[in-house]
Amino acid sequence: MSSEDKRVAVKTYVPAYQKKRWREHADQLGMSQSEFLRTMVQAGRRGFDLAEKSEEGGPDTTNPGGNVLESRIHDLLESEGTLDWDELREELAVDLEDRMDEALSALQDRNQVKYSGRDGGYTLTDEGGAR
Template identity: 50%
Template sequence: MTDDERVAVKTYVPRYQKGAWEDHADNLEMSQSEFVRTMVQAGRSDFEVPSSGGAADEKQSEMDADAETADSAGDDFADRILEVLQREGVHDWDELVDALIDDVEDDLDAALQQLQDENKVRYSGREGGYVVVGDE
């Protein structure tokens, strides 16, 4: 095997994350593989995604504006990491992932309960999941 030979890398992400990556890749007119490879490298070396001009740049500007809004969510996530480490002590990567997933599941459960109490969503066995009340 040579250093420049292509090899597969496999990872698992939540379905919503894959969907977001697909949308972002489409907006940048990239394949999913190219998008993930570029984002990983960007995170490692702080380089910017090359500009292709035209509609892709306009969409990128819109996504950049959305990203600014999402920055506070990133801060919240960093706060969650700190909370876990302060509450539970030293964690390796997998332990942090598990702890954060547990926190997300707890938050999801609480939020769904609140939305059901407010009669905004309900569980539909027929639909196979949660639905917005009134959109049925």
Template identity: 55%
Template sequence: MGDSTDTEKTAVKTYVPTYQKEEWQSHADRLDMSQSEFVRTMVQAGRRGFESGSAEPDSPDPDPGGNALETRVLELLSADTYTWDELLEAVADDIESRLDETLEELQSANRIRYSGRHGGYTTVDGGGDGD
């Protein structure tokens, strides 16, 4: 490994689907960044999440390090100006959608079920229902 103050640049090559490259370019444009700068910044941000030890193994979340809220806020603010209440509404809607999707996935995988008797969701093994 080189010294962290080494400023010599080298190329890194990767292959992604065309739609992903277009999304990255669009996002970079909104942030007034070059695509190289955008990818470098996103990789470094992702590494910070993994270095902190907070990453969840095998997480389906595109941001397993836990910075999804930060990313979402930056995406929103890069397109417009929001008040506190508008930002809260935008991210709350996102979490409601994610919770609904996650509950559906867990039910499909037979890991949780809805129990009227117990007043809500419970694990299939009964671990969360007080039995």
């Protein structure tokens, strides 16, 4: 194992409700908390990388059609090397699940959406009916 592959601990402090939310999401995805946080950080860094590219050089001229999925696949293959179909699908699914979680959290924070165990899923609240 090279020194770059050696695992080291990282410690941070977050509010208890945030840790609980992350733990629940990790459980839903069948991931450990460490794996979930690594994935979240990497996804966030990709977002920063895209923002930096657009600020520095305007629109991405290598993808004039602006197809986000094509750009994401290109970035994955550039950073990870060769990936098979299942590996690509898994990476893309993590990104989608992260974005869904963020969007649902934002909607819940604004009391527009709630999770209903009785109804078996997410549903609009009275405040969420009108946009």
